[in-house]
Amino acid sequence: MIRKVIFIFTSLLLISCEKETQPKPYGELRLEYPIPKYQKFEKNCSYTFEYSDFATIADAKKPCWYYMNYPKMKAKIFLTYYPVQGDFADHVKEAEKMVYEHTIKASSIDAKSFQYPERKVYGNFYELKGQSASNLQFYATDSTKHFVTAYLYFDTRPKPDSLAPAVNYIKKDIMHMLDTFEWKN
Numbered sequence: 558m559i560r561k562v563i564f565i566f567t568s569l570l571l572i573s574c575e576k577e578t579q580p581k582p583y584g585e586l587r588l589e590y591p592i593p594k595y596q597k598f599e600k601n602c603s604y605t606f607e608y609s610d611f612a613t614i615a616d617a618k619k620p621c622w623y624y625m626n627y628p629k630m631k632a633k634i635f636l637t638y639y640p641v642q643g644d645f646a647d648h649v650k651e652a653e654k655m656v657y658e659h660t661i662k663a664s665s666i667d668a669k670s671f672q673y674p675e676r677k678v679y680g681n682f683y684e685l686k687g688q689s690a691s692n693l694q695f696y697a698t699d700s701t702k703h704f705v706t707a708y709l710y711f712d713t714r715p716k717p718d719s720l721a722p723a724v725n726y727i728k729k730d731i732m733h734m735l736d737t738f739e740w741k742n
Contacts (some may be wrong), residue, residue: 590630590726593734602638603703607737609730629711630723636730648704655708658685662715663689676739684712684728688715692724693731695713699740707731 593609602621608614612634614648615624639648657667664687672679680697693709709727711720 603741605739606734634707636707652706656694659685659689664685670671678738
C-alpha cells in the first residue's frame with residue numbers, strides 16, 4: 558500500500574513539473590471609431606456648425622437647446638443657448654462655475670481660449686482630467702447677443718483610462734464644431 562502511495566505521489570510530481578506555467582499577457586481593448594463625415598447643423602436658431610455623422614441631435618428642454626448623442630459611446634453633449642441681454646458677465650460666470658464645480662474629482666483642468674474674429678466667435682474650451690463627471694466643456698459667444706455652452710457627459714461612472722479613446726474622439730469633433738461655428742445674425 559505504501560508503495561502505491563509513493564508511486565502515485567511521484568507520478569503526480571513528475572507530471573506536474575512537466576510544463577512551466579506562464580502568466581497570461583495583459584490584453585488591451587482596442588476601440589476604433591469611424592472617420593467622421595461632417596454635416597451642417599441648421600435649425601431655427603442663431604447659430605450653426607458642423608458635426609459628425611457618428612452623432613445624432615435631439616431636442617432638449619428649451620428652444621435651441623440640444624443633446625448631441627453618441628449612442629455607441631454612451632456619450633452626450635448637452636448644448637445650451639442663451640440670448641445676451643445685458644447679462645454677459647453672468648453667463649460667463651455660470652459657465653465657469655459649471656467647469657470648476659468639478660475640481661473635487663478632476664485632477665487638472667486645462668483651459669484654452671479661442672477666437673475667430675472674422676465670424677465674431679470667442680470663448681473658452683476646458684478639458685477636465687481625472688474622474689470628473691464631465692470631461693470636455695466650452696462656451697462660445699459673440700459677447701453682445703449670443704452665448705452657447707456645451708458639456709460632455711457619459712452614461713457611465715467616470716473611468717478616465719477606459720473613456721480616454723471616446724473622449725479623444727469627441728474632442729476632435731468638438732474642435733471641428735468650434736472651427737465651423739457661426740452666428741446667423
